[in-house]
Amino acid sequence: MNIKDEVTQIAQKAKEAFYKLQNVPKNIKTESLLKIAEQLESHANWIIKENKKDLKNAEEMGQTKAFLDRLELTPKRIQSMAESVRVVASLPDPVGNIESQYIHPNGLKIAKIRQPIGVVGIIYESRPNVTIDAASLCLKSANTCILRGGSEAIHSNLALAKIFNDTATQCGIPENAVQMISTTDRSAVGELLKLDQYIDVIIPRGGKSLIARIYDESRIPVIAHLDGVCHTYLHADADLDMSLKIVMNAKLQRPGVCNAMETLLVHEGCAPILLPPIAKELIQGGCELRGCPRTQMIIECKPATEEDWYTEYLDKILSIKIVSSIEEAIYHINHYGSHHSDAIITNDYLMSEKFLEEVDSATVYVNASTRFTDGFEFGMGAEIGISTNKLHWRGPMALEGLTTFKFVIRGNGQIRG
Amino acid sequence: MNIKDEVTQIAQKAKEAFYKLQNVPKNIKTESLLKIAEQLESHANWIIKENKKDLKNAEEMGQTKAFLDRLELTPKRIQSMAESVRVVASLPDPVGNIESQYIHPNGLKIAKIRQPIGVVGIIYESRPNVTIDAASLCLKSANTCILRGGSEAIHSNLALAKIFNDTATQCGIPENAVQMISTTDRSAVGELLKLDQYIDVIIPRGGKSLIARIYDESRIPVIAHLDGVCHTYLHADADLDMSLKIVMNAKLQRPGVCNAMETLLVHEGCAPILLPPIAKELIQGGCELRGCPRTQMIIECKPATEEDWYTEYLDKILSIKIVSSIEEAIYHINHYGSHHSDAIITNDYLMSEKFLEEVDSATVYVNASTRFTDGFEFGMGAEIGISTNKLHWRGPMALEGLTTFKFVIRGNGQIRG
Numbered sequence: 001m002n003i004k005d006e007v008t009q010i011a012q013k014a015k016e017a018f019y020k021l022q023n024v025p026k027n028i029k030t031e032s033l034l035k036i037a038e039q040l041e042s043h044a045n046w047i048i049k050e051n052k053k054d055l056k057n058a059e060e061m062g063q064t065k066a067f068l069d070r071l072e073l074t075p076k077r078i079q080s081m082a083e084s085v086r087v088v089a090s091l092p093d094p095v096g097n098i099e100s101q102y103i104h105p106n107g108l109k110i111a112k113i114r115q116p117i118g119v120v121g122i123i124y125e126s127r128p129n130v131t132i133d134a135a136s137l138c139l140k141s142a143n144t145c146i147l148r149g150g151s152e153a154i155h156s157n158l159a160l161a162k163i164f165n166d167t168a169t170q171c172g173i174p175e176n177a178v179q180m181i182s183t184t185d186r187s188a189v190g191e192l193l194k195l196d197q198y199i200d201v202i203i204p205r206g207g208k209s210l211i212a213r214i215y216d217e218s219r220i221p222v223i224a225h226l227d228g229v230c231h232t233y234l235h236a237d238a239d240l241d242m243s244l245k246i247v248m249n250a251k252l253q254r255p256g257v258c259n260a261m262e263t264l265l266v267h268e269g270c271a272p273i274l275l276p277p278i279a280k281e282l283i284q285g286g287c288e289l290r291g292c293p294r295t296q297m298i299i300e301c302k303p304a305t306e307e308d309w310y311t312e313y314l315d316k317i318l319s320i321k322i323v324s325s326i327e328e329a330i331y332h333i334n335h336y337g338s339h340h341s342d343a344i345i346t347n348d349y350l351m352s353e354k355f356l357e358e359v360d361s362a363t364v365y366v367n368a369s370t371r372f373t374d375g376f377e378f379g380m381g382a383e384i385g386i387s388t389n390k391l392h393w394r395g396p397m398a399l400e401g402l403t404t405f406k407f408v409i410r411g412n413g414q415i416r417g
Numbered sequence: 418m419n420i421k422d423e424v425t426q427i428a429q430k431a432k433e434a435f436y437k438l439q440n441v442p443k444n445i446k447t448e449s450l451l452k453i454a455e456q457l458e459s460h461a462n463w464i465i466k467e468n469k470k471d472l473k474n475a476e477e478m479g480q481t482k483a484f485l486d487r488l489e490l491t492p493k494r495i496q497s498m499a500e501s502v503r504v505v506a507s508l509p510d511p512v513g514n515i516e517s518q519y520i521h522p523n524g525l526k527i528a529k530i531r532q533p534i535g536v537v538g539i540i541y542e543s544r545p546n547v548t549i550d551a552a553s554l555c556l557k558s559a560n561t562c563i564l565r566g567g568s569e570a571i572h573s574n575l576a577l578a579k580i581f582n583d584t585a586t587q588c589g590i591p592e593n594a595v596q597m598i599s600t601t602d603r604s605a606v607g608e609l610l611k612l613d614q615y616i617d618v619i620i621p622r623g624g625k626s627l628i629a630r631i632y633d634e635s636r637i638p639v640i641a642h643l644d645g646v647c648h649t650y651l652h653a654d655a656d657l658d659m660s661l662k663i664v665m666n667a668k669l670q671r672p673g674v675c676n677a678m679e680t681l682l683v684h685e686g687c688a689p690i691l692l693p694p695i696a697k698e699l700i701q702g703g704c705e706l707r708g709c710p711r712t713q714m715i716i717e718c719k720p721a722t723e724e725d726w727y728t729e730y731l732d733k734i735l736s737i738k739i740v741s742s743i744e745e746a747i748y749h750i751n752h753y754g755s756h757h758s759d760a761i762i763t764n765d766y767l768m769s770e771k772f773l774e775e776v777d778s779a780t781v782y783v784n785a786s787t788r789f790t791d792g793f794e795f796g797m798g799a800e801i802g803i804s805t806n807k808l809h810w811r812g813p814m815a816l817e818g819l820t821t822f823k824f825v826i827r828g829n830g831q832i833r834g
Contacts, residue, residue: 364824366826414786
């Protein structure tokens, strides 16, 4: 069978399984998730054996230490994977919730009710834990899914998917509720992205080039974020201690993630006082600073180019700009940013409200680190990704974001006049 | 200026106007809508004069009577346009509503708040009232919009947009909140669909070929329905009187619209009794019937082909199929339908619940005509379209569907551990 037929068949089976899954009671889904967590733990040795094959291949291909670290599965990591399945099992499932009901003057009861979306395609890179996280969230929310992991993790992913599926079907989940694409042929992704007849949404997780390619090629709606160019803006009245603490956390606690700060905006009124001590601590933390001309007059740093304002470094690098007003800061964020996560530090009530209202981002903060943009931190228990799309879902996304709704109308013979 | 630059400039201005519009208080938007309604009425003569130019061109091009009827603006139609602007003005505006708030253990207040989407592109065909409906709904929900009407209505549309804009800016709405593309060059649509940098969503309204082209070409998310292949299923216990009344209404009250029934499914248990009287009334109403082989054994009708089950006739034609079970009916609807509006007629509680749960459509009915799928009937006051997409919005869509949300987080110095 060629790749196109193979992928099409998988998608067709996923759609069929979706309709079957709607007949499975909620408690069966929860029980199978708990059983899956158990089976992951009891098969840890086999998973690690399969994972070693991937690690060996990756080493032979000369992958970096960071890459090997992301790929590696240890007993502790398998334990924490199982734990996250248990968390998903315990979350409230939004499917079937009535969002609102309107009674038509003629007596029709028109209710808006949460429903699963359908078939979810998940395309991701090296971390094998995405296999289990995504499959659990989809199963809990009664969606079926097609998983396409990176070829470098194929043995690990196939082992995890096999445990997930064997256990799920034993517990009464229909076959093909979770399918892993087993070919590592690169054209499989291209074929998948054409199947809008069967697949309802694509959620990609990985580097910018992967996401950009998927946005570009897909005929299926894509939910993702391309960039995380996040800002922290120190307003004129910003407190030094709070600014220092939040800037250090937003930039350096974990610089390689999408909700880390990339650009610091500072009001001209406080820049001479705040910038020197903040710059000092950042430099001590190993951070490279790139500043606008006014910044360079206050602290020692490299010049920032126009390009810098658009850049997600994902590294210990920070661009700094001094602005003359909150309006300039908001304009900068809306113009150069990626509409992901942006914060203001201020004790001025009017300014905080203005910032929250006018910054057009998925998550906007007052007096907190942008590092909180995360499904778990937002009380969702887990996340399947973070969206900077405007439609359907913005920000960290989990079970509720994996649902749509339908209008359910109950009548007793009404016709339209 | 070439078309590409012209359209790009319009889109850039729409994005700028969007940010300005966020600073306009709600009462200014409501007041300008009321003023616009007034001005439409007082300029009725001029609008009719401009509309006559379009009518003359359309007549010279040999357009049908139905086409000319859709295009024509009469004093009464202008009156009803103004009335619908007043209704939109009076609707509750969802922007700023808090959907939910979660308090993090560390004290962060994480709220999900309704926001306008941004720039809405609306592409539509002959009816000039869409100009005013769409502009009003977008203004009320603080979105800016780019309108692209059919070339056959260009004089009418430009006149309506001029009155809308002149009045709005006098009332304090920023310029370019509503822009009409004035060129009738067909390439303008193609250029518009590329501008995902500025335009957040495309809502097309018109025939299937227009919608299909837009889904195909657009780099911007599209909200629409391609087809309305709606079903009514008469379960074994269906009451004759209710079935007759609902079938006649769903098929013949207005056959040319998307929520009219195209296929009747009948359980084999009631077909011999229900089909003859229903067929008789349908035929008396001028309806052509096309049946499956089992239907043809009970009533006189043409044979239905496989093609018929997929077809939206938008005309006085009905396909009829006898099914052996509710499962077969549900399978037929999910497989051949367009996931728009589908109904069951039954007094069996379990069967009604099964149908509502398993039919995967935007709107599902028990004991009512599918003709109710409409924003006004659903208590939304108006509609900007009907969506059969799975993501963002399903079914009739108005102000709430024109919003997204953002997460607003208020802290007092929280950093991530």
